[in-house]
Amino acid sequence: MNMQDQQDTYLTALAGRLRAHGLSADRVEATVADLTAHLEESGAKDPEAEFGPVEEFARQLAPEAATPDGPPEEHVETWRWTADTGVDEELLNRFGDQGWEVERVDAVGRFVSHRDLARPQRWEYRRELITRGREDLAPDGWEVCGTWVIYAWFKRPKAASLGPAAEIAAPPPAPERTNFLSRKFYALLASLGAAVALGGIAAGLDDGDASSGLDFAAGLLAGACVPFGLIVAGGCCSPAVTADRTYAATYVWRLYT
Amino acid sequence: MTDRRASWFKGVLDLLVLASLTGGESYGYEIAKLLGAAGFGQIKGGTLYPVLNRLEEAGLVAAEFRAAEKGPGRRYYRLTDAGRETLGEQGGLWLAFDTSVRELLAQAGVEPTR
Structure with missing residues (x-):
């Protein structure tokens, strides 16, 4: 990124944060113009080195009443x-x-x-x-x-x-x-289960021994159940706990979608 | 031993900014240059502008944005009556403090570092 892009990026982000901190549009515009002039005149190449991290600088420039030390x-x-x-x-x-x-x-x-x-x-x-x-x-x-x-x-x-x-x-x-897991997510779970079962059947047919197919499917299912078991494990469910249990399933879903 | 000048400077920067405006209105970078020339080293914008904002919120300086014919505009700051009064009071307290420190250090045989 060249120097101009770096400055534009910094000042754009700063403007957004200042607005989020409640500064009026006029004040944000004036502040950004003033800081742009400062960078030009001082020859500072790196705005972050001159003004500090965007969020911290925005907080310092925001009205005292809006963000004294962060909201109570x-x-x-x-x-x-x-x-x-x-x-x-x-x-x-x-x-x-x-x-x-x-x-x-x-x-x-x-x-x-x-x-x-x-x-x-x-x-x-x-x-x-x-x-x-x-x-x-x-x-x-x-x-x-x-x-x-x-x-x-x-x-x-x-x-x-x-x-x-x-x-x-x-x-x-x-x-x-x-927990906001979608129907597609649960459909994927069902598909994975079906794929494991079919894999077991295929393995059993391949060597003519039904028990080897069962072993194969059982192995796959056992592996798959480690993450998904976390979803169904546990009894009483505070919302936060429910969210924790969905993690493993979400992990698999995100990897495959 | 830790160099304490940075913390001393931060403690008195608002007074220095007010003092720098006694000669008339000025803008951020010009104030930074003036303080740098006075021997305080390079003042970063990240240090100066929050102080200017606080002084403005406290009513000690008034700011006005002026568009420029070429390039971006600037915010110009000037001392208010309240700022001049605060500078007199707080500046006087600082000088009294400075005098006490000087006297005690002189008695201890301390001389300014060149």
């Missing part, structure tokens, strides 16, 4: 949920419109989301293969909010395009559900 804990809701790649983008955007900002994908593949109840903002999302560099999307204000094996999820505050209209006046309550 009692004003922030956190919700962890999971979905397969058949429905994730649609759901991410639906919940993004309800003010949920994904901060990361956790170790068990859940979207860890939070919502600032004091000033909930709309977010939009997209999923790309991880091989697509951040540099491709950063100029348009997208930033990575999580990665998982081969996928990367990007988020962008709608304040970047809507301005103050991106703030939500009355956000709906947090969803009680945390």
Whole structure:
């Protein structure tokens, strides 16, 4: 990336974050112009070296009242949920419109989301293969909010395009559900089970010994059951626990879709 | 031993910025240059602009954005009456503090590092 692109990327991302922090469009425009002039006059080549990381700098430039040291804990809701790649983008955007900002994908593949109840903002999302560099999307204000094996999820505050209209006046309550696996996902599970059974039958017919086919199928099923067993294991289910158990199945689904 | 100048500088940067505006309005990079020329080294934008914002929020400086004929515009800052008053009060306290430190260090035989 050349110097100009680097500066554009940084300042575009900064503008998005400033809007998300509640600065008016005029103020954001003036700030970005001022900082652009600073870079030009000082000859600073790397905006991050001059101003620091985007998020930190945006927080420092935001009004004191908006983000003193981050919002008070009692004003922030956190919700962890999971979905397969058949429905994730649609759901991410639906919940993004309800003010949920994904901060990361956790170790068990859940979207860890939070919502600032004091000033909930709309977010939009997209999923790309991880091989697509951040540099491709950063100029348009997208930033990575999580990665998982081969996928990367990007988020962008709608304040970047809507301005103050991106703030939500009355956000709906947090969803009680945390598992959003699609019918396609369960169909895949059924297909995998059928494939294992057919493999066993074929193995049995091949050597004329039905027991070897059963052994083969049993072996495959046992292996397959390790991840899927996690889904059905356990008794009492808090929503978060349910989400944990869906992880293994989601893992397989994402690898094969 | 740790070089404490960076933390001293941060503690007094708001006063230095107010002081730099007593000669008239100025903008971010020009203030950074002025402080650099005064011997404080290169001031990064990431250090200076948040201070300017805080001073503006506190009503100690007033800012006005002016578009430029060529290139991007700039925000120009000027001291407000409240800023001038704060500079007088807080600057005086700093000088008194500085005097006490100097006297004690001089008694201990400490001399400025060249």
